Amino acid sequence: MLALSSEVIRAQESQQEFELVFLRSIPIPATTEQTFMDYGNNLYFVTKDQITRHSLATGIANVQSQKIWQSIDQIICINAMKTVVFSQAQQQLCFTDNTLSQQGTCLDLQDYHFENVTKIASSKRPDMLWLYDELNSTLVLFNFVQRQIIQSVSNLRGMLNLRGEPHLEENAMGLWIFTSEGQIIRMDDYLNAISQQSFPYSSIVPFKNGCILLRDEQLYYNSLINGETMLQTISTLNPKDKLHISGNQLIIEKSKVLEVFIIKEN
Numbered sequence: 487m488l489a490l491s492s493e494v495i496r497a498q499e500s501q502q503e504f505e506l507v508f509l510r511s512i513p514i515p516a517t518t519e520q521t522f523m524d525y526g527n528n529l530y531f532v533t534k535d536q537i538t539r540h541s542l543a544t545g546i547a548n549v550q551s552q553k554i555w556q557s558i559d560q561i562i563c564i565n566a567m568k569t570v571v572f573s574q575a576q577q578q579l580c581f582t583d584n585t586l587s588q589q590g591t592c593l594d595l596q597d598y599h600f601e602n603v604t605k606i607a608s609s610k611r612p613d614m615l616w617l618y619d620e621l622n623s624t625l626v627l628f629n630f631v632q633r634q635i636i637q638s639v640s641n642l643r644g645m646l647n648l649r650g651e652p653h654l655e656e657n658a659m660g661l662w663i664f665t666s667e668g669q670i671i672r673m674d675d676y677l678n679a680i681s682q683q684s685f686p687y688s689s690i691v692p693f694k695n696g697c698i699l700l701r702d703e704q705l706y707y708n709s710l711i712n713g714e715t716m717l718q719t720i721s722t723l724n725p726k727d728k729l730h731i732s733g734n735q736l737i738i739e740k741s742k743v744l745e746v747f748i749i750k751e752n
Contacts, residue, residue: 505750512744523730524563550586607654639677662692691731
């Protein structure tokens with residue numbers, strides 16, 4: 487555990503200052519196989535086909551198990567009342583309410599001519615999801631209510647010289663594509679690449695007009711405007727730690743515990 491309750495870490499970005507303030511530690515249940523975090527301050531602990539949802543805001547936890555969830559690769563919060571559970575192996579999207587009770591039938595992606603979707607992300611546009619199909623390296627904006635493709639671009643690997651496994655995240659600054667080879671690409675609403683960078687990191691999350699990243703046991707903030715600033719050296723950080731962002735909270739996932747920080751803007 488980190489002994490940082492009185493420590494404040496400052497980073498300067500242009501005229502804006504933000505602080506990371508250690509809030510608390512949350513133990514990860516011993517049987518947990520995967521941990522997910524959404525932008526609504528909810529944690530999800532996955533054990534086989536069982537999901538435990540824990541609200542950081544209210545402290546309320548609920549558990550749901552569905553045999554149809556044979557494998558779980560991502561859990562994405564669409565809004566306060568809807569969550570999607572994605573299985574890459576099954577090529578399936580299942581929708582739940584805020585208690586993790588299933589809503590309707592699961593969506594089989596192959597019925598909509600997707601072949602190998604490997605990553606999904608929520609969109610700021612209502613009823614939309616981003617899907618990355620490894621076949622022809624196609625990026626798609628998909629309306630899951632109307633069940634139709636709204637926008638798409640193919641041959642992303644060729645167009646952007648994409649290397650490694652991509653991960654998708656969207657915020658107000660655009661759709662971010664992070665790859666396992668250290669590429670950081672930001673795309674606009676029309677699927678145009680508007681910025682491209684490349685630097686090493688072991689975990690990364692978008693925040694405001696930049697990214698918070700972990701490299702060599704240190705946290706950094708890389709701004710599109712002012713470049714990179716070191717945030718903090720924490721002796722217990724290691725390359726296997728994973729960063730999550732949810733609203734104004736940064737969560738560092740370790741092997742047995744989650745360390746929660748509040749991001750305070752001044």
